[in-house]
Amino acid sequence: QVIVVGSVNVDLTMRTDSIVAPGATVPGRDFATLQGGKGANQAVAATRAGASTSLVACIGADAYGESARAALRDAHVADDRVRVIGDSPTGMAFIQVADDGENAIVVVAGANAELSPADVDAAFGEVTGEPPVVVLGLETPFATMTHAAREASARGWTVILNPAPARALPSDLLPLIDVLVPNEHEAEALGHSTIDDLLAAGTHAVVVTRGARGARIHTTGEVTDVPAVAVSAIDTTGAGDAFIGALAASVAAGASLVDAVGAAAHAGADATTRIGAR
Ligand code: ADP
Numbered sequence: 294q295v296i297v298v299g300s301v302n303v304d305l306t307m308r309t310d311s312i313v314a315p316g317a318t319v320p321g322r323d324f325a326t327l328q329g330g331k332g333a334n335q336a337v338a339a340t341r342a343g344a345s346t347s348l349v350a351c352i353g354a355d356a357y358g359e360s361a362r363a364a365l366r367d368a369h370v371a372d373d374r375v376r377v378i379g380d381s382p383t384g385m386a387f388i389q390v391a392d393d394g395e396n397a398i399v400v401v402a403g404a405n406a407e408l409s410p411a412d413v414d415a416a417f418g419e420v421t422g423e424p425p426v427v428v429l430g431l432e433t434p435f436a437t438m439t440h441a442a443r444e445a446s447a448r449g450w451t452v453i454l455n456p457a458p459a460r461a462l463p464s465d466l467l468p469l470i471d472v473l474v475p476n477e478h479e480a481e482a483l484g485h486s487t488i489d490d491l492l493a494a495g496t497h498a499v500v501v502t503r504g505a506r507g508a509r510i511h512t513t514g515e516v517t518d519v520p521a522v523a524v525s526a527i528d529t530t531g532a533g534d535a536f537i538g539a540l541a542a543s544v545a546a547g548a549s550l551v552d553a554v555g556a557a558a559h560a561g562a563d564a565t566t567r568i569g570a571r
Contacts, residue, residue: 294425295344295541298413298441299332300405300432301365301375302384303357304570309389312397321389328364329570330384330405331430331457331534337368337571338538338560339428344545346538347371349416349441350433351404353383358404364571374416378404384432400432408433410440417444426451426545428537431458442469451544455537456483468495472550474537476502498550500540502533502561508554519554522562531570536561 307321328334336348348370352358354377361383365372382403389397427445429438429452438454445452446469453472456462461484467473473496475483480501485491488499488511499511507521539560543553564570 294420294423295336295339295346295428295538295545296349296416296420296425297332297336297339297346297428297538297541298349298408298416298433298438299335299428299430300330300384300402300408301333301348301350301352301358301361302330302386302400302405302432303327303361304329304386304388306388306390309391311391311393312389312395325569326360327569327571328361329386329531330361331432331455332428333361333365333370334531334534334570335428335430335455335538335541336365336370338535338564339542339545340369340538342539342542342556342560344426344542345371346542347374347416349374349408349412351376351378351381351407351412353377353381353404354379355383357383357385368571374412376407376412378407381407402432405433408437410437413437413441413444417441417448423545424448424450426453426541428453428455428541430455431460439466442466445469453537453541453544455533457533460484464494467491470496472497472540472544473499474502474533474540475499476504476533500550500554502536504529504532507558508536510550510554512550517551519551519558522559524562524566526562526565528568529565532561532564534570535564 459482
């Protein structure tokens with residue numbers, strides 16, 4: 294089983310000729326409302342990869358939150374630990390994509406900012422059966438993520454951290470992480486000069502995702518490249534989330550890390566062949 298502690302967002306996307314300048318109003322087109330949020334995307338991907346998956350998250354008491362919950366249920370993600378926050382909006386991303394491919398994004402964390410250590414404790418306290426694989430991210434409060442890492446690690450559960458959006462990680466967090474999964478940009482932002490420093494600080498493995506070049510697994514004294522699956526990519530949004538969800542499901546099913554990364558690379562490639570994060 295997999296438990297994702299993370300974000301739920303609804304993405305409002307639109308295309309424009311160019312990115313809107315301050316003070317200007319420009320016509321937009323191809324408006325779409327898409328389900329997103331890294332946590333929710335990863336939970337859906339883990340379920341698709343065969344894991345019984347539960348999401349610990351917060352949504353607002355609004356129509357976007359209802360649509361997000363409905364999408365989770367459609368995908369068979371357990372949503373009983375998705376809490377409704379009365380006075381916050383559901384997390385929203387406003388995504389402008391210009392014809393030259395440039396984008397500009399505003400993310401309003403909304404209810405995601407309310408995810409608390411108590412939400413984690415309630416979810417972890419009711420776990421029965423196989424020890425879960427816990428997936429954590431940084432679109433929800435850092436203190437909640439740290440609490441979840443500590444509690445999961447203390448129970449001997451496997452902890453996967455996707456350090457996105459990118460930021461530096463404090464050294465005392467690193468021994469609590471079994472598998473750290475940054476993309477290349479996030480790997481640069483971790484605040485440690487080399488990946489060997491992360492491993493020396495106690496993280497068991499670092500899997501750097503490298504887009505169309507696949508993924509690189511770093512463990513102490515060993516680097517293993519896992520090639521990408523060749524596909525005709527049309528939208529790479531959410532490739533990393535699909536990768537992480539599938540990785541968690543494979544680890545939960547008992548696969549070795551190399552085999553799990555292989556399965557994750559298939560899911561990541563598959564995600565690039567369709568529009569949208571999911
Ligand atoms: P993110 O979406 O977080 O930026 P990446 O772009 O590194 O993450 O993608 C995650 C994984 O998805 C990669 O490691 C790779 O396995 C797969 N992937 C991403 N882009 C492609 C692509 N164009 N072709 C094949 N696989 C891809």
